[in-house]
Amino acid sequence: MLIELGQVEVGYHGQAILPPIDLRLAEGAFVGIVGPNGSGKTTIVRTMLGLLPPVRGQVRYPRGERPRIGYVPQREQTDSTWPLTGLEIVLMGRYHRIGVGRRPRPADHKAAGAALAKVGIDDLAHTPFHAMSGGQRQRTLMARALAGEPELLVLDEPTTGMDLVAERAMLDLIADFPQQKIAVLMVSHQLAAVANYVHDLILVDRDRFQVQVGPIEEVLTNERLSKLYNAPVAVADVHGHRSVFIDRPPRGGTPARGLSALNREGAGERAPEREGKGKA
Amino acid sequence: MESVSFWSSYLLWRDAVVVAVLAGVLCAYLGVFIVLKRMVFVSAALSSISSVGVAVAFLLASVFGVAPHDPPLLLSPRLYALGFAALGAIIFSFNLGHRRISGESAIGLGYIIASALVIVVLNSPRVAQEAHEINDLLYGNAVAQSTAMVWWTAATFVVVLMAHALFRKEFVFVSFDLEMARTLGYRTRLWNIGLFLTFAIAVSVTTQAIGALPVFAFMVVPPAAALLMASRLWSVFALATGIAVFAAAFGYYLSFVWSLPTGATMVVVAAATMIPGLVRLALLRRK
Numbered sequence: 001m002l003i004e005l006g007q008v009e010v011g012y013h014g015q016a017i018l019p020p021i022d023l024r025l026a027e028g029a030f031v032g033i034v035g036p037n038g039s040g041k042t043t044i045v046r047t048m049l050g051l052l053p054p055v056r057g058q059v060r061y062p063r064g065e066r067p068r069i070g071y072v073p074q075r076e077q078t079d080s081t082w083p084l085t086g087l088e089i090v091l092m093g094r095y096h097r098i099g100v101g102r103r104p105r106p107a108d109h110k111a112a113g114a115a116l117a118k119v120g121i122d123d124l125a126h127t128p129f130h131a132m133s134g135g136q137r138q139r140t141l142m143a144r145a146l147a148g149e150p151e152l153l154v155l156d157e158p159t160t161g162m163d164l165v166a167e168r169a170m171l172d173l174i175a176d177f178p179q180q181k182i183a184v185l186m187v188s189h190q191l192a193a194v195a196n197y198v199h200d201l202i203l204v205d206r207d208r209f210q211v212q213v214g215p216i217e218e219v220l221t222n223e224r225l226s227k228l229y230n231a232p233v234a235v236a237d238v239h240g241h242r243s244v245f246i247d248r249p250p251r252g253g254t255p256a257r258g259l260s261a262l263n264r265e266g267a268g269e270r271a272p273e274r275e276g277k278g279k280a
Numbered sequence: 281m282e283s284v285s286f287w288s289s290y291l292l293w294r295d296a297v298v299v300a301v302l303a304g305v306l307c308a309y310l311g312v313f314i315v316l317k318r319m320v321f322v323s324a325a326l327s328s329i330s331s332v333g334v335a336v337a338f339l340l341a342s343v344f345g346v347a348p349h350d351p352p353l354l355l356s357p358r359l360y361a362l363g364f365a366a367l368g369a370i371i372f373s374f375n376l377g378h379r380r381i382s383g384e385s386a387i388g389l390g391y392i393i394a395s396a397l398v399i400v401v402l403n404s405p406r407v408a409q410e411a412h413e414i415n416d417l418l419y420g421n422a423v424a425q426s427t428a429m430v431w432w433t434a435a436t437f438v439v440v441l442m443a444h445a446l447f448r449k450e451f452v453f454v455s456f457d458l459e460m461a462r463t464l465g466y467r468t469r470l471w472n473i474g475l476f477l478t479f480a481i482a483v484s485v486t487t488q489a490i491g492a493l494p495v496f497a498f499m500v501v502p503p504a505a506a507l508l509m510a511s512r513l514w515s516v517f518a519l520a521t522g523i524a525v526f527a528a529a530f531g532y533y534l535s536f537v538w539s540l541p542t543g544a545t546m547v548v549v550a551a552a553t554m555i556p557g558l559v560r561l562a563l564l565r566r567k
C-alpha cells in the first residue's frame with residue numbers, strides 16, 4: 001500500500017469543500033478522479049501530494065515513508081517562457097536523487113533520455129520547451145515525472161487540449177504504467193476518456209457535497225452521473241468501448257456490462273431508435 | 281583627443297569602472313531569475329527598502345547622539361540597509377499573490393511605502409544636516425568610487441555568485457516549477473528565501489555603489505535583451521552578463537568623454553542592446 005486517506009477532508013482556510021474521503025492506493029492501481037470543472041478534483045490531488053494540508057483527517061504512508069511520486073501538472077501551469085530544453089526539464093525529475101549542490105551525472109542524463117524515449121519524444125531532447133506542441137509538452141512533463149522512477153504517477157488533466165488521436169495515444173501510454181506496477185492517479189473532467197482505462201473511480205461533486213469512491217463498475221452508473229452533472233447521463237457499450245452520453249446512447253449502443261440494471265433506473269429511459277445527442 | 285584624455289586619466293576612473301562592471305554583472309545574472317519569475321519591480325522595491333534601513337540608521341545615530349560619519353557597527357547604515365533589504369526579501373519570497381491583489385501589486389506597495397518612509401525620515405530635522413552623506417549612500421555615485429566600495433562590491437560579487445554556482449540547480453528548479461519541487465520533497469520556502477536573500481544582498485550593496493536606477497536597469501534590461509536573443513538558459517545568463525559588462529564599461533566611457541550622467545548613460549547603452557533582439561523578434565513574427 002502506497003497511500004491511505006483516512007476520513008480526509010480537503011479544502012481551503014479550514015473550510016472543507018468535500019465530505020470525508022477514504023481511499024487506499026496500492027502498487028499498480030489505476031484510479032481516475034472525475035467531476036465537473038471546479039468540483040474539487042485538483043484539491044484532492046494537491047492534498048494527497050502534500051501541497052495542501054488536509055482540513056481534517058490524515059494522509060498516511062503505510063510503509064512508513066512517502067512513496068516516490070511523479071507529478072504531471074496541467075501543462076498550462078508550466079511556464080514556457082523559461083528557455084529550457086526537453087532534456088533539461090526531464091532532468092529536474094531526478095534532482096531529488098542527485099542531491100543538493102551536485103550536478104547531474106551521466107547516469108542521470110541516461111535515465112532522462114530513457115524517460116523521453118519511453119514517452120516517444122527522445123528526438124526532442126534538445127528542443128526548447130516553448131517550441132513544442134501541446135502534446136509534446138505534456139509528454140515532456142510526463143517524462144520528467146517518470147525520470148524520478150516513481151511508484152505513484154499523478155496526472156492532472158493529461159489530455160486537455162489534445163485532438164482525438166493524440167488523446168488516445170496519451171491514454172494508451174498511461175494505461176501501460178499500472179502494468180509496470182506504477183500506480184496512476186489521473187484527474188480528468190473528460191469522463192468518457194477515463195471510463196475505458198481506470199480500474200477505480202472517484203466521482204467528485206462539490207455542489208452536492210458528495211464524493212463516491214469505488215471500482216468503476218460500481219461508481220459509473222447512469223443515476224450517479226445524472227446527479228453529478230445535473231443532466232440525464234447514460235453509460236453504454238459501443239463497439240466494446242464504454243461511452244458516456246448526455247440524454248441517451250445512440251442507436252446501436254447497449255448498456256455497458258454490469259450496468260444494465262442501473263441504466264434502467266438511472267436516466268430512466270430506454271434507448272430510443274434515433275440518434276442521441278452524444279457527448280464523448 | 282577626448283579618448284586620449286580618457287585613457288590618460290586611468291587612475292581616476294579605474295575603480296569606478298571595476299565597481300560598475302562587477303555590479304552590472306551581478307545584477308544582470310540575478311535579473312535573469314527576476315525577469316523569468318515576472319517580478320521585475322522587486323529590485324526597485326528592495327532598493328527602496330534598503331534605503332529605509334539607511335535612513336533609520338541615521339535617525340538612530342541622531343537619537344543616540346552618535347556621529348554619523350563614524351558610527352559603531354550596531355548603527356552602521358550599510359548594516360541597516362542590508363538588514364532591511366533582507367527582511368523585505370524574506371517577505372517577498374512568500375507567495376504574496378491574492379485573488380484581489382497580485383504578487384506584483386504587493387511588491388509595488390512595498391516600493392511605494394518604503395519610498396515614502398525614506399522621504400519622511402530624511403526630512404525630519406534630526407537628520408536633515410546629513411543630507412549629502414545620506415544621498416551618497418542612498419543613491420550611489422557611479423562616477424567615482426572609494427577603495428572600500430570596490431572591496432565591498434567585489435566581496436558581494438564573489439559571495440552571491442558562489443552561492444549561485446553551488447545551488448544553481450535548486451534555484452532554477454524552485455523558480456521554474458515550485459509545486460513539482462515541493463512534490464519531490466524540496467523545502468521550497470527555504471530555497472526561495474535563499475534566492476531572495478541573494479537579491480537583497482546584491483541590491484543593497486550595488487545601490488550604494490552605482491545608484492538605484494542603474495541597478496534596476498541592470499536587473500531588467502540585459503536579461504530581457506538576452507532572452508530575446510538566446511534560446512538556452514546558460515546562453516541567456518552568458519549573454520546577459522556580457523551585455524552588462526559592455527553597458528557598464530562603454531556607458532562609463534561615453535559619460536566621461538561626453539560629460540553625461542554616468543548611471544543614466546549606462547542604462548541607455550544597455551537599452552540599445554535590446555535592438556538586435558527586437559529586430560529578430562520582428563523578423564520571426566513576419567515568417
